Amino acid sequence: MRSTPVTGLRVTGLCAALLCAPLALSAPPVHAQQAAPKGPQPAATPAPAVDSSPEEDVVGTINNDAAIAIPVFPTDEMLPTAAEGGNTEALGRNLARVIFGDLKNNGLFRPVGPDALPRIAYGEVTAPTFPNWRARSAEMLVQGFVRAAPDGRLTVGCYLYDVALGSELARQGYVVKPEEWRRAAHKCADMVYARLSGESPFFDSKIAYIAETGPKGNRRKQLAIMDSDGANHRFITNGQSTALTPRYSPDYSKIAYLSFLNGTPRIYVYDIGTGQQRLVTEGKGPTFAPRWSPDGKYILYSMAIAGNTDIYRVPATGGDSVKLTDSPGIDVGGSYSPDGQRIVFESDRSGSQQVYVMNADGTNQKRISFFGGRAATPEWSPRGDQIAFTHIAGNLRIAVMNPSGGDMRYLTDSWQDEAPTWSPNGRIVQFFRTAKTTGKTSIWQVDLTGRNERRLNTPVDASDPAWGPVLP
Amino acid sequence: MTKETVSVNRKITTALLLSAGLALAGCAGTVPKEKDLPPQPSGVTTSTTTINPPPVGQPAGPAPGTRADFMASVLADTILFDTDRYNIDSEDQGILQSQAQWLARYPAARVTIEGHCDERGTRDYNLALGERRANAVKNYLVSLGVDAARITTVSYGKERPVALGSDEASWAKNRRAVTITVQ
Numbered sequence: 001m002r003s004t005p006v007t008g009l010r011v012t013g014l015c016a017a018l019l020c021a022p023l024a025l026s027a028p029p030v031h032a033q034q035a036a037p038k039g040p041q042p043a044a045t046p047a048p049a050v051d052s053s054p055e056e057d058v059v060g061t062i063n064n065d066a067a068i069a070i071p072v073f074p075t076d077e078m079l080p081t082a083a084e085g086g087n088t089e090a091l092g093r094n095l096a097r098v099i100f101g102d103l104k105n106n107g108l109f110r111p112v113g114p115d116a117l118p119r120i121a122y123g124e125v126t127a128p129t130f131p132n133w134r135a136r137s138a139e140m141l142v143q144g145f146v147r148a149a150p151d152g153r154l155t156v157g158c159y160l161y162d163v164a165l166g167s168e169l170a171r172q173g174y175v176v177k178p179e180e181w182r183r184a185a186h187k188c189a190d191m192v193y194a195r196l197s198g199e200s201p202f203f204d205s206k207i208a209y210i211a212e213t214g215p216k217g218n219r220r221k222q223l224a225i226m227d228s229d230g231a232n233h234r235f236i237t238n239g240q241s242t243a244l245t246p247r248y249s250p251d252y253s254k255i256a257y258l259s260f261l262n263g264t265p266r267i268y269v270y271d272i273g274t275g276q277q278r279l280v281t282e283g284k285g286p287t288f289a290p291r292w293s294p295d296g297k298y299i300l301y302s303m304a305i306a307g308n309t310d311i312y313r314v315p316a317t318g319g320d321s322v323k324l325t326d327s328p329g330i331d332v333g334g335s336y337s338p339d340g341q342r343i344v345f346e347s348d349r350s351g352s353q354q355v356y357v358m359n360a361d362g363t364n365q366k367r368i369s370f371f372g373g374r375a376a377t378p379e380w381s382p383r384g385d386q387i388a389f390t391h392i393a394g395n396l397r398i399a400v401m402n403p404s405g406g407d408m409r410y411l412t413d414s415w416q417d418e419a420p421t422w423s424p425n426g427r428i429v430q431f432f433r434t435a436k437t438t439g440k441t442s443i444w445q446v447d448l449t450g451r452n453e454r455r456l457n458t459p460v461d462a463s464d465p466a467w468g469p470v471l472p
Numbered sequence: 473m474t475k476e477t478v479s480v481n482r483k484i485t486t487a488l489l490l491s492a493g494l495a496l497a498g499c500a501g502t503v504p505k506e507k508d509l510p511p512q513p514s515g516v517t518t519s520t521t522t523i524n525p526p527p528v529g530q531p532a533g534p535a536p537g538t539r540a541d542f543m544a545s546v547l548a549d550t551i552l553f554d555t556d557r558y559n560i561d562s563e564d565q566g567i568l569q570s571q572a573q574w575l576a577r578y579p580a581a582r583v584t585i586e587g588h589c590d591e592r593g594t595r596d597y598n599l600a601l602g603e604r605r606a607n608a609v610k611n612y613l614v615s616l617g618v619d620a621a622r623i624t625t626v627s628y629g630k631e632r633p634v635a636l637g638s639d640e641a642s643w644a645k646n647r648r649a650v651t652i653t654v655q
Contacts, residue, residue: 215636216633216636217632217633217634217636219631221631242631244595244631245595245596258599263626264626265599265626265627265629286599286603286626286627288596288599288600289596289599302596302600304599304600304603304604304607304627306607307558307603307604307606307607307608307610307611307625308604309600309603309604330597330600330601330604332596332597332599332600333596346596346597348556348597352556353594353597376593376594376596376597377594377596377597390594392592392593392594396592396594416591416592418594418595419594419595434591436638437636437637437638439591439633439636439638464595
């Protein structure tokens with residue numbers, strides 16, 4: 001049965017309004033249905049015969065995985081573009097590939113990408129040939145288009161359809177500079193993910209990490225950044241000085257990280273725009289374990305004075321530090337709750353590394369980890385309901401618990417996994433894994449079930465991953 | 473670099489022991505336990521020809537006050553720690569006393585104490601623990617009369633292992649504090 005889209009969502013034009021009101025990705029994406037499409041559109045174009053050779057048909061539903069078809073995004077006119085592919089037609093395939101890559105990596109969906117699907121006509125974007133997709137057992141359909149404006153900017157439309165219902169579920173449009181074409185694909189994947197999972201989006205985000213090369217006894221460690229899918233990789237430091245533990249500021253304008261630049265470990269705040277950096281504090285002791293407050297106004301750091309390490313807070317713009325802990329043990333790390341009211345941190349004041357929670361002003365410090373072994377590097381989920389940490393009992397493993405220390409469970413089981421950080425939506429934990437003997441490191445992601453674990457592709461070995469928020 | 477430092481130091485210590493005429497029969501092939509030996513009398517340098525024979529015409533031994541002299545004069549430049557510990561035990565005290573004696577002889581000399589950890593800990597904690605170990609050494613040297621202003625500390629956490637295996641023997645070697653002379 002073929003049904004026409006629900007009237008309120010019906011597409012009569014191909015996002016014509018998007019061109020009338022182009023939006024840059026620095027602004028929230030305009031939902032096309034909020035603007036009145038106009039002008040004649042090729043919605044009535046007959047659909048081309050769909051390639052019926054079942055090279056790689058969509059597989060039926062397995063468990064709750066939704067089968068999602070993502071054909072090439074057609075273009076109205078093949079024009080040259082500076083984006084990957086060289087022209088809008090090739091770019092349309094690359095866009096669909098990026099969306100496919102995003103959606104296949106989180107265990108929720110069973111996407112089928114553009115290289116295994118027939119092409120669609122431009123006019124089909126807003127008028128899908130649902131029977132053909134049903135024949136392929138697709139449950140969901142992501143279609144879109146790409147167009148190049150004379151100034152080089154690209155308009156990308158993204159539509160999500162429920163194939164069984166034959167109806168549109170969501171649509172968005174993005175206007176991007178050619179070099180930002182991948183962001184349009186990530187935004188589209190985010191729209192699909194959010195609409196189908198009910199979770200907040202996270203693909204359009206970046207990761208800061210430490211790129212590692214060289215033998216175990218002489219590792220070169222460079223600060224590096226990349227998109228959430230590993231693309232747009234870039235080294236920030238040249239590796240002359242060991243760099244460690246980077247953290248993106250919530251607005252992505254800065255990275256706080258540790259460097260042995262002048263011989264001792266100190267935290268620097270690196271400004272991505274200017275390429276300048278400064279010390280997080282002029283305090284005399286070595287500083288490490290930088291963490292941003294959720295609003296970006298403060299940085300937590302740990303400083304050792306005469307061998308005793310405590311946690312301090314300093315305004316992100318510089319200024320006087322406030323000492324938050326005062327135990328004779330090592331107090332280190334620290335991660336704000338999403339509302340900024342509390343801080344979870346690590347201390348060995350009891351004799352071994354354990355996890356504690358305190359108010360943001362340092363009062364009311366309480367241990368919450370009581371399950372044996374050592375508990376280190378706690379990180380509060382952006383959703384507030386979980387704390388990820390490294391559990392040490394022989395091997396180092398990633399685990400989560402609730403903010404009271406209950407419901408502890410492991411997410412990984414390997415020789416050495418450490419330093420969990422969260423995806424912006426709090427559904428995925430990212431960490432790094434060290435191989436026994438070789439010391440080789442790699443970044444991994446695991447979902448909260450612990451079942452869907454995958455290694456991130458990085459150009460070289462990688463450690464200390466830190467996810468930033470979803471880009472605006 | 474630290475790796476060479478340790479092994480060189482071991483050789484030189486061996487040479488010292490031989491030259492001092494200590495009973496080492498049967499010790500061939502094993503590294504003498506430096507910690508069991510009394511501190512070297514001051515002024516002793518490696519004058520034997522067991523290793524690194526000095527070129528003819530050159531004065532024997534390293535120049536006084538240099539890093540080579542330090543390495544030749546002390547029992548060891550490195551002390552080791554148990555897992556997560558930073559206490560200075562009696563064996564460590566012998567080593568650090570020999571370092572303090574050398575520092576007393578060369579009042580202008582300065583040292584940096586490096587604190588290190590094994591790989592089986594989290595990165596941030598190991599930086600803090602390395603700092604604690606380095607400071608434990610510093611505090612002990614100060615207690616022996618070395619001016620605190622002559623001693624700096626730096627923690628490398630688990631970033632600079634000298635033993636590269638993933639086993640107890642390697643980890644034991646990496647949990648260390650190393651005294652480096654600064655010229």
